Amino acid sequence: MTENILHTEKLTMQFGGVMAVYNLTIDVYKGEIVALIGPNGAGKTTAFNCITGVYEPTNGSVSFCGKTIVSNHPQGRMKKLYAGDRDITRSKVISPTPDKITKLGIARTFQNIRLFKSLTVFENVLVAKHMRAKQNIFSATFRLNWPEEKRAREECLELLEEQGLLQYKDELASSLPYGLQRRLEISRALATKPKLLLLDEPAAGMNPQETQELAEFIVRIKDKYDLTILLIEHHMDLVMKISDRIYVMDFGKLIAHGTPAEVQQNQRVIDAYLGVADDA
Amino acid sequence: MADKKVHSFIVKNRVTIIMVVLLFAALFILEKILPPSSMFFVVLKKGAIYALVAVSMNLLNGFTGLFSLGQAGFMLIGAYTYAIFTIPPEARDTVYQYFDGGIIKFALPVPVAMILAGLAAAFFAFLIGLPVLRLKSDYLAIATLGFAEIIRAIFQWDKLGPITNGSNLLRKFPGFTSVLFPFAVSGICITLIVLLINSSYGRAFKAIRDDEIAAEAMGINLAKHKQLAFTISSFFAGVGGALLAMYQTTVQASAFTSAMTYEILLIVVIGGIGSVTGSILSSFLFIACSEWWLRFLDNETYIGSFRVPLLSSGFRKVVFSIIIMVVVLFYRQGIMGTKELSADAITRFFRKLRGKTKEEAAK
Numbered sequence: 108m109t110e111n112i113l114h115t116e117k118l119t120m121q122f123g124g125v126m127a128v129y130n131l132t133i134d135v136y137k138g139e140i141v142a143l144i145g146p147n148g149a150g151k152t153t154a155f156n157c158i159t160g161v162y163e164p165t166n167g168s169v170s171f172c173g174k175t176i177v178s179n180h181p182q183g184r185m186k187k188l189y190a191g192d193r194d195i196t197r198s199k200v201i202s203p204t205p206d207k208i209t210k211l212g213i214a215r216t217f218q219n220i221r222l223f224k225s226l227t228v229f230e231n232v233l234v235a236k237h238m239r240a241k242q243n244i245f246s247a248t249f250r251l252n253w254p255e256e257k258r259a260r261e262e263c264l265e266l267l268e269e270q271g272l273l274q275y276k277d278e279l280a281s282s283l284p285y286g287l288q289r290r291l292e293i294s295r296a297l298a299t300k301p302k303l304l305l306l307d308e309p310a311a312g313m314n315p316q317e318t319q320e321l322a323e324f325i326v327r328i329k330d331k332y333d334l335t336i337l338l339i340e341h342h343m344d345l346v347m348k349i350s351d352r353i354y355v356m357d358f359g360k361l362i363a364h365g366t367p368a369e370v371q372q373n374q375r376v377i378d379a380y381l382g383v384a385d386d387a
Numbered sequence: 388m389a390d391k392k393v394h395s396f397i398v399k400n401r402v403t404i405i406m407v408v409l410l411f412a413a414l415f416i417l418e419k420i421l422p423p424s425s426m427f428f429v430v431l432k433k434g435a436i437y438a439l440v441a442v443s444m445n446l447l448n449g450f451t452g453l454f455s456l457g458q459a460g461f462m463l464i465g466a467y468t469y470a471i472f473t474i475p476p477e478a479r480d481t482v483y484q485y486f487d488g489g490i491i492k493f494a495l496p497v498p499v500a501m502i503l504a505g506l507a508a509a510f511f512a513f514l515i516g517l518p519v520l521r522l523k524s525d526y527l528a529i530a531t532l533g534f535a536e537i538i539r540a541i542f543q544w545d546k547l548g549p550i551t552n553g554s555n556l557l558r559k560f561p562g563f564t565s566v567l568f569p570f571a572v573s574g575i576c577i578t579l580i581v582l583l584i585n586s587s588y589g590r591a592f593k594a595i596r597d598d599e600i601a602a603e604a605m606g607i608n609l610a611k612h613k614q615l616a617f618t619i620s621s622f623f624a625g626v627g628g629a630l631l632a633m634y635q636t637t638v639q640a641s642a643f644t645s646a647m648t649y650e651i652l653l654i655v656v657i658g659g660i661g662s663v664t665g666s667i668l669s670s671f672l673f674i675a676c677s678e679w680w681l682r683f684l685d686n687e688t689y690i691g692s693f694r695v696p697l698l699s700s701g702f703r704k705v706v707f708s709i710i711i712m713v714v715v716l717f718y719r720q721g722i723m724g725t726k727e728l729s730a731d732a733i734t735r736f737f738r739k740l741r742g743k744t745k746e747e748a749a750k
Contacts, residue, residue, distance in 0.1 A: 159604065209606035221601035223594045225661075225725065234594045237587050238606030244615060247586040248579065256587060299606055 110137040111173060112303050112335045113158070113213075118167035119191050120153050120359075126190060127153040129359040131167070135303070140329060140336045142346045145356035146379055151339045152218060154356070155305055159215050160205040166191060168201075171211055171303070177201055210238055214301035216292045218308045218339075224281040228272055228291055231280050232263045235298035263298060269331075270294045286317050290324070297332060304328075306338040310345050318342050322349050347371070355379070402734055407574070414566055423564075426679045431566045433678065434671035436630045439573040441654040441666040442580055443623035448652075449661035449725075450584055451616040452596030453520070454528045456648050457512075460535030461621040463643035464511055465504035465628025467542060470557040470638045471550060472500045478559040483552055490549040497561055501572070501629045508625025509618045511538075516617045520610065532645055542640035554641065562633040569630050576623050581663055583619065592616055657714055658721050665723030681706055 113135040120128040128150040135141045143151050157164040160177065165185050168178035178201040181189035223231050236259035242252035250256075267273045270290060275283060280291060289309060296304060309325070310318045322345050329336055340346050346353065347367040355363040355370060357379040363370055370376055397404065414431070421427060440458060447453050472495045474482055483489035495503065519530045541547065543554040551557075563569065583589055591612050594602040603609050632638045650673070658669030684703040688695045714722075 161600065161603075204608065204610075205600075205603040206606045206608045209604055215604055217601065217604075221598045221604075223597035223601065225597055226590070226593055230590055230593075233587075234590050234602070234607070235605050237591045238608075240587060242587060244583070244588055244619075247588050248583045250582070250586070252587070259587075295605065 111135075112137050112139075112171065113337065114170045115154075115158065116168045116170070118154065118157055118169065119165050120150070120157050120162055121165040121185065121189060121191070124188065124190070126359050128157065128164075128356075129191060131356070131359075131361055133354050133361070133364075135335055135337050137335055138329075138333075139351045140325070140338070140349050142350040142353045143337065143339050143356065144341070144343075144346055144353060145362075148358075149356040150359040151356055152307055153359075155215065155307055155339065158208075159213060159305065160203050160208045163202040165189060171208075171213060175199075175201060176203065176208060176211060206238065209299055209301075212300070212302040213305065214296035214299045214303075215305040216289075216296055216307055216309060218311065220285075220288050220292055222280040222288060222292060222295070224279070226280060227277050228280055228283065229263060229267065229276040231291060232266060232295050232298045233259060235295055236263065238299070266294055266298055270297075285312060289313070289321070293324075293328070297328065301334065303335045303337065306336065306340075308339055308341065310340055310342045313342075315344075318345050321345070325349060402731070403729075411567060411570070414570060418566060426682075428566050430671065430675045430679055432569050432634055434674040435566075435569040435573045436627055436634060437651065437654060437670040437674055438667040439576050439630065440624055440627035440651050441658065441670045442577050442663050443620045443627065444651050445655050445658075445660065445663060445666045446580055446584065446592075446623075447616055447620040448655060449659075450589065450596060451592040451613065453613060453616065454524050455531040455617065455620075456528045456645070456652065457515070457531030457535045457621070458624050458651050459643045459645060459647040460531075460538040461508040461512060461624035462628030462631060462647070463535075463538055463542060463640055464508045465625030466632035466638045466643070467551060467557070467628075467640070468507040468625070469500050469504040469629035470560045470632050472503060473497060473560040474557065475559065482557060482559055483549070485555065486548040486552060489552070501626055504629035505622040505625040508628065509622035512618045512621030513614065516614045520613045520617060532648070535643075535645060535648065539640050539643055551640070554639070557632075557638040558636065560632070560636075562636045569634065572626070572630060576626055577663065577667070580619075580623060584663070588612070588615070653711060656721055657711065657718075659723035659725060660721060661725040662721065662723040662727055664728040665721055665726075668728070669722055676710065677703075677707060 111134060113133070115131055115133050118128060118131040119126070131150075131154055133141075133143075143154065145151055153162065156162045157167075157177070158169050164177065164179050166180055166189065168175055170176060178199050180198070180200070181191075182200070223234065226234070240252065240255055240259065242255060246252045247256075264273065264276070267276055270293075272287065272291060272294060275287065280288065283291060293304075293306070293309065306325070310321050313321060325336065325338075326349055328334060338346075338350075350367060353363075353365065353367055353370045354361060355373070355376050357375075362375045362379060363373045365373070417427070440462060444455075444458050447455050471489075471491060475494050476492055479492065480488040515531075515534050519527060519534070522530055542551050544551075545553050547553070584592070591602070591607045594605065594607060595609065595612060599609060628643075635642075654670045654673050655666055657673065658665030658667070681703045684698055684706055685700050686698065688698050
């Protein structure tokens with residue numbers, strides 16, 4: 108039995124009257140690459156934001172390595188507005204800020220690249236080392252943390268070399284070409300030493316050649332850094348090739364789940380993507 | 388081992404050290420040569436003080452991306468704290484003449500009082516930061532501006548008279564006469580800020596400035612780091628306020644208006660948001676322009692019997708505003724942008740120059 112890395116239990120996110128994610132229950136096991144797919148507006152990124160603490164879910168919980176990290180039930184205004192089922196047993200509210208979740212070992216990338224534009228490539232990666240450092244503001248100002256800082260720098264240089272970004276290390280992050288910016292964003296996430304990596308449309312805007320390279324890259328980093336990966340993607344060839352399992356969402360709900368071959372045959376998935384004929 | 392480290396530090400930074408020593412030597416000599424009433428010293432003293440406050444504001448606005456307009460309020464707290472704790476006991480009766488000599492009957496040494504000034508400003512910043520730093524951009528600016536105005540009103544409140552002397556002047560506290568003093572204090576403080584900016588925390592601040600959501604996803608605790616930047620910036624604004632009190636020899640709360648914050652904001656913008664050396668340069672230029680170089684515009688001037696038009700009291704401000712508009716229009720990024728002027732950059736520049744002249748000579 109492999110270890111359960113990520114488990115969401117009836118995760119629900121309601122914005123006003125809009126149910127963006129409803130009763131999403133997914134499991135991700137150690138060493139897997141799991142894809143979350145669905146048409147535009149299905150609620151995939153919202154689900155990511157709930158897992159990483161950007162949003163506080165309206166209802167449901169998230170556990171990471173067996174420990175509950177996010178948990179909520181409808182309260183306040185949502186008590187009246189909540190449109191989901193009402194058999195709620197959770198009483199605890201846990202809503203950590205995103206930095207706490209990153210510290211636990213969940214790193215993510217963003218759909219529209221979010222690099223620190225005015226910092227160099229090297230500094231972008233180095234920022235990730237800040238959270239685990241034992242320094243305080245005085246030791247950092249007076250450089251008493253130099254051994255720690257030096258080690259962090261060496262680790263980052265090593266990481267950049269492995270990712271083939273070493274030659275760009277002193278360039279501004281915003282001056283890199285698009286493909287490399289994507290790679291830098293993933294490298295930056297890796298620098299936080301995550302157990303679970305969430306990739307939000309890593310192949311967006313890439314041509315088939317680049318997508319191909321990215322697929323190999325994802326598999327390579329997964330093996331190398333002993334990662335588990337959950338990704339959102341629209342390039343079906345990429346998804347079908349590298350994922351072990353696929354969850355399909357439509358209008359906030361999970362509509363199918365299985366291996367790539369199973370999902371491809373699923374009638375509900377085909378309907379969701381192609382639409383159902385009206386005259387039936 | 389320690390000796391070796393010190394040695395290598397000196398070797399690495401020799402150009403900077405030589406420049407600092409030369410600067411102080413030059414100031415020392417200037418003081419011997421020029422009469423002490425020279426406008427030059429006014430510019431140097433006030434410029435050094437404004438440089439410190441501008442750099443502290445830049446730490447917040449330029450490096451952490453928090454648009455705050457509370458600087459005058461924190462300077463006021465610093466100036467008052469310094470003044471209140473350093474008026475000699477024997478002079479208190481005359482200063483607090485309406486409040487029975489005040490309730491504080493002792494005086495602290497100057498360095499202690501200066502640090503206390505910074506700490507008091509930092510403490511208030513910490514308290515005000517708890518609710519206010521949840522706001523973003525313009526809203527934060529409005530909230531901090533409001534805070535500064537409230538502080539100004541509170542310090543003039545009669546009921547606080549035994550401490551703040553109400554709306555009366557505080558005076559008779561120790562000041563400075565030599566221009567070396569504000570330079571030394573500002574120099575030390577700015578060095579500390581630069582060390583902070585170049586540390587791991589500085590990187591975290593810049594990350595927050597560039598993209599808050601990504602910074603949070605990288606494990607940076609937004610609330611904690613914003614609070615840190617705000618408190619530290621206010622600490623140095625408080626020290627700057629203490630220096631300003633010493634320079635003016637009197638303190639009155641009504642002088643710390645929001646116009647003072649705007650002056651500092653202007654210095655930061657003209658120098659380049661995100662450039663420490665830019666802020667320093669522009670604060671000296673700003674003070675020189677407003678206090679010295681444009682003075683002649685305020686005087687009625689006659690050439691022969693012809694009265695030069697427009698030159699009358701207040702015209703200086705018009706010209707000054709136009710200069711600022713021109714600077715902002717043509718140097719969108721400020722004088723320095725986000726670049727820094729360092730010893731390395733200067734030596735590199737001279738080396739390049741020398742290389743070029745050699746090449747020309749070879750031709």
